[in-house]
Amino acid sequence: xxxxxxxxxxxxxxxxxxxxxxxxxxxxxxxxxxxxxxxxxxxxxxxxxxxxxxxxxxxxxxxxxxxxxxxxxxxxxxxxxxxxxxxxxxxxxxxxxxxxxxxxxxxxxxxxxxxxxxxxxxxxxxxxx
Numbered sequence: 001x002x003x004x005x006x007x008x009x010x011x012x013x014x015x016x017x018x019x020x021x022x023x024x025x026x027x028x029x030x031x032x033x034x035x036x037x038x039x040x041x042x043x044x045x046x047x048x049x050x051x052x053x054x055x056x057x058x059x060x061x062x063x064x065x066x067x068x069x070x071x072x073x074x075x076x077x078x079x080x081x082x083x084x085x086x087x088x089x090x091x092x093x094x095x096x097x098x099x100x101x102x103x104x105x106x107x108x109x110x111x112x113x114x115x116x117x118x119x120x121x122x123x124x125x126x127x128x129x
Contacts, residue, residue, distance in 0.1 A: 022048025
């Protein structure tokens with residue numbers, strides 16, 4: 001497995017912890033992510049389902065880096081998630097800067113790495129006559 005694949009496996013594994021928190025330990029999710037607001041169990045489960053989807057994308061993409069549509073949706077999931085958290089911090093003030101920084105390190109690294117590796121995993125193009 002290539003280094004980017006291992007990175008996506010790491011990120012997916014860390015996201016699994018957030019899934020657990022969303023479904024079973026809302027207090028930990030609030031402390032780790034949305035520390036400046038209250039959360040209900042419904043909020044936690046919704047966050048858990050979204051995070052489970054993005055976790056699944058990370059795992060699938062890690063093993064299929066040459067699959068361009070899968071690569072694109074995994075990349076976009078990082079863009080959307082980071083955009084969501086930036087919005088929560090800047091406009092809704094539901095996150096502390098330290099929590100945004102943690103999210104930013106993982107999302108930013110993933111976004112940058114995936115951009116730099118955009119065409120590195122494609123198989124050679126065969127010309128058809």
